[in-house]
Amino acid sequence: MERRHFFRNFALGGSLLLTAPVLFNSCSTDDDNGGDENNNNNNNNTGITVDLTSPDFANLKTVGGFAYKGDIIIIRSSETVYIALSKLCTHSQCTVTYNSSTQEIPCPCHGSKFTKEGAVVNGPATSPLKKYDVKLSGNTLTIS
């Protein structure tokens, strides 16, 4: 290899080594971290709001109706009372539903049933559904 080519290749390789950390760091931004924090908040189910005028929650216009938001099942149990519980059955994480005629929360997978308060009525589940606080303000529910 000629001396001239050696120095040219050496300079090109060096500049690539110097720019590589900049390129890799650009893949991680503060926005990415913010997104993770938001996801963590959703996983913790803190401060979730529900716009009751949204078509996504039309079922909540009727007493006995229910809807899902994230991992939460929201039940309208009276004109002014809404209940929020984890929608994930404590047996094997299937999504529970709500039966307004029996006022129970059945799991379609293996037959567990829960009360509106989340307590186990019959198994195989042995642990209650996690219950959240719900505040109604105008047309907005805040679940925490």
Ligand code: FES
């Ligand atoms: S996952 Fe609900 S009863 Fe098994």
